[in-house]
Amino acid sequence: MLQILFDALSLGSLYALGALGIALIFGVMRLVNFAHGDVIAFCVFALLWPSTDAMAIVFAGQLPWYLLVPFVLLCGAGLSVLCEVVVFRRFRQANPATMMIASFALGFVIRYFLLMLFSSRPKSISLLPELSQPVEILGARLPLLQLITIVATMVILIGLTLFLRQTRFGLEMRAAAENFSMARMLGVRANRVIMGAFALSGALAAAIALIFGAQTGTLDIQMGASIMLMAFIATVIGGLGSLGGAVLAGFLLGAASVIMQVMLPIDARPFRDAFVYGAVILVLLFRPQGLIAARGTKERV
């Protein structure tokens, strides 16, 4: 029972972090960033030295954790800000659909860039192997990594909340997310806020990359896309642009996946995701605006 709870929490953590990364950018820019998943993939491959061999040549992955974590977070934030400056800035005045398509294209560019450097073969890596040791809590045996995933997610969520509530930059970001043009008329610098949102979102992508890489031990160019899909669904269920909603829905999706994995009859288990998506449709039928409707989905100028 406890095992199920921890499974649900750790899977939910991944989805929640992913959804948060998407919701942050949607909040300030009304952009659904489909390149987010590929930023995750990029961060994972930043651990390796470029090579098309089947053997992974570990580069940053060898660093001790206190250097490894900041390095990967910086990679994510850096790439994400670069995407903003090089691509999305040109689309500021474009309508949301155009921006979304641009983000798809950008995602493919990142993915094929990785493909060029690393080939499409999945690579195995043992990232922070000391974390796979089991620990015993209240009679349940859990991998230490699972515990760290949950704790790290909580720390990130609390940190982000404090940042948004207590700092001047957080205040400006919340104001801009609600009404971008009014915030600008009050002197809030548009570029700074948007770059800040991209940096945060990229760092969140990097956190997912680290957790996912350590959990699975295999690096695959496609891996970002699968989390991205779930994370995107979580943002929609949560109410696009609502950060609290994104986190809540992320955890709910994680819980739904794990519970269905356990409860469904054996024959139906391969189709677990179909059941999860079915539940998503039901939720959206009854609450099309999302669980927590975001304020200020007003047209921005």
Next chain:
Amino acid sequence: MSLLALSDITIRYSRLTAVRNVSFSMEEGEILFITGPNGAGKSSLLRAIAGVTPVAGGRIDLAGHEITGQAPENIARLGLSMVPEGRDVFGSLTTEENLLVGTGMHARERGWRSRAADELEAVYATFPMLKERRHGQAGLLSGGQQQMLVIGRALMTNPRLVAIDEPSLGLAPNINDQVYERLIALRAQRQLTLLIVEQSSARAMMVGGRMILMRGGQIVLDGDARTLGNGEAIQAAYFGYEDH
């Protein structure tokens, strides 16, 4: 030199011309009402001054700087504080957070925090109701309270020019009277320069000051609100009788 000067401003929305070759200027300390029927281009003009609507032609100067085509955040830094139509309160933020959003633009100057705190106290002194609700969600304030909040918010940055778009919109008449009472008191207290857009010229005649009347994207009358108000010219201009 004028605080605000518009010359030959034209604003287009795709094929529709909202404002056509409008020029006027405003001096420091002046109160100017821009009135006119719906669709006269008043709000477009104000939004162009604030930098949120692009102009198709002409030039705008504020406090000695050309601001045509500048970003809204830079225009705000030159001393324009805008209170847009529909108030645009940040509903999910608290009352106090709403007031503080704009103060960050002076963050490079020394002592900005204590000045912001002083401004906050001054705004609370003018609008005690805002102080009572300072930690409450701003979206839950009544329409009149929200109007007071956005006026307070506009004052927080110690602006040289405050532009207000339709402060009466959606407010009960007695609440509207209160809003104007405060505005006039504030103007006397701080020597504010006010640019107010209103659909009806009645308020302008009551308050006094200068009035510009717009119709069909052009200025049709410009003069003292009280003398203009007494003539029949204003009715003709407002409704466009001379066309028939």
